[in-house]
Amino acid sequence: MQKGFLGIVLHAHLPYVRHPEHPSFFEENWLFEAITECYIPLLNVLDRLHDDQIDYRLTISLSPTLMTMLRDDLLLSRYLNHLEKLLELADKEILRTRKDGNYQILARLYRRHFSRTLDCFKNRYQNDLLTVFDKHHQAGNLELITCAATHGLLPLLSTSQSAVRNQVDIAIATYQQMFGRAPTGFWLPECAYYPGLESVLGDAGINYFFTDTHGIMHASPRPDYGVYAPLECDNHVSVFARNPEASEQVWSAQEGYPGDFDYREYYSDIGFDLDLDYLSPYMLDADIRIQTGIKYHRITGGNDGKEIYQPRQAYNKALLHAQDFIDKCQQQIDRVSPDIDRPPLIVAPYDAELFGHWWFEGPHWLEQVLRLANKQDNALEAVSCDDYLAVYPCNQVAKPSTSTWGDQGYFSYWVNESNDWIYPHLHRASIKIEALASAFKDAPAGSLQERALNQAVRSLLLAQASDWPFIMKSGTTIEYATKRMTDQLARFNYLHDTIVNNQIDEHYLSGLEQMDAIFPNLDFRDYCPQKNEC
């Protein structure tokens, strides 16, 4: 076996969804489901690894919008209500399934799972997941990085250099505010890179970032080591690329692990299966069916009905798949080692929300992969990008190629007939904020004017989220994405007009500050174009 490195990267992100103007709001469930099904299970994995003194290495990117929501009192109190309702539903399910032992076992498992989650969140983690993430970073096993402020797709915002610069700088400032230090790495939203972006990242103090496979494979000049080593840009910022084989094993709809027939079926949820009258207290507006998180069937396969989920069987399958993943990584390393003069590096980035939410058994798989990678008799060693650069600080100098990890590898998912209407609005708003920043840079600190200008920046940042055009194309919650986009643009334009006309309404401004309570320390003056920006 040849020696090699494995760098697993999880990108955790949710768009900023917070509606204090409503007593509850369906799309806030995205956060609640992710906390219950993904983030707490992941932290439980890290806790177990730590308790067992496993010297693992893992990189997690936490987006600024996600970090902000994980510290938001309103959302956290709503999350606790969400968990209480889940417990209530699980209790009802235990009663309902009392005559069917197989289903009742699962109902009890869910009850126990939700109860442990609540206890963990409130008591063990003190309602503060970021501190737990930081604890593992401080312990030296977890590398925490971040991504753009509101997950803006930076190449599509680059008509305004100040827009790109501030997406990066505000992200770093938010990370610093949360953790008291600067990040060394940066996750580009959708791995979207364009030439010159490395300068923005380098100026912000970032040491490395990630692209999709062809971001490096199509680099100029051609990479000598393929994706098995990073490249170095002209300004010495390093770039790591996704390993396609390691990704395929997890992401492939046909061959990836999550599609195994023993794993839990995501779409077989009691929210769509049971009587609506029974479910109404837990549904949207009492009569619109939604996912509950209680699912009783496994993927099964074939054209017959879904079979009942067998947790032990699924768990064992996850362990087998973890070993298979390690074996295949080792095979890759053995295959390419003769061609390069250093241990190959396999970079395996995934959306964090895959683990536990879409792929229920994912956290168990990940835990086992990290345990196996830690074994002394393994030639494969789990590393972070900083670990790798400490050993191999000098890499091939090349310019990466414009790319994303989206469909087709470029930008068509975000610029097409379903969402192209947004770009003229974003473009105009970027021009307007630069003009405002220049015109009003001497606004007194703490004045109504300064508050309005800062709030206009918040609206613009929130409108720049790439989540909205993504959703418009994917067709899942188009109405909500369109509404969010329109609302943020409307708020920006409203604030712009009141500032220009010197008619700022403090009542309206206070309302907007309360609704879009993000990035408290930003400064609109950072949108003044810099000398090298045209």
Place this chain on the structure above:
Amino acid sequence: MTNTNLTSKQLLEISQGIRCGFNDDPDSTAAELFFLPVDPYHLHAFWTIGDQLLTNLLSEDTVELVLKFYWNENQLSEQDDSTCNFNLSINLFQSQQSIRLPVDDRYYSGVIGLLDQSQNLKVLARSNTIHVPRAGMLPVNHKPQFATAAAKQSFVSNSMKKELTNVVQDNRIDEELIHSKIMDVLLKYGDSNNTMDAELLADLFIADSGNSQETKSGRFNEAMIDALIKQHLHRQDIDSDVFNSLFNPQLDTIITNTSSHTFYQ
């Protein structure tokens, strides 16, 4: 930001009130053009030409509204007919279009304008410049260039020097601000957890200023900045006596002759 807590009802009224007023019409007088990259062989063009011009064109048949695209391997500084280009007629009622491109891996820019019957183009607006991606791998490179530690160190030193010079030039009167901004630069280029070292270095840097008002503006010089960078990058234990001695103008030779001094090792 304010600490005022409005009720849900008040917030909803504000949100709905602003949304109802949303009317983001383009500036009715200005022409504008911008591009976004889509893939190696497509870009998306967005434009406006202004209401008055649009009205005139609707009744005019001697000129044609066109987009003219330029492309080059390098970022374009000039847009003229010596650069590769092509024209595209556009529909007056459109304001955007997906454009098929002839070549991948190029910088593209363009203009929107009026083309008369003599093929003279009156430019109304110019676009931004974008780079469209490369569609495939380049040929095998037999001489890959690798970064060297010296090159990286030099790059970091130069970057630090530029930033520190800007700090002292922009803030020469305000010592406290200089101190704070110097610390920011040192933390950016070093161990971001080691605020104590950064603070001590910044203290030493300021300490040499003396108390004379006449010397204030000239006290931060290039040699001091170079020494600060060397001290920080070599991460030696802070030795204030040696450090301070470096800023004595009569001891310039010490700075140039310290290559064998343990201080710089």
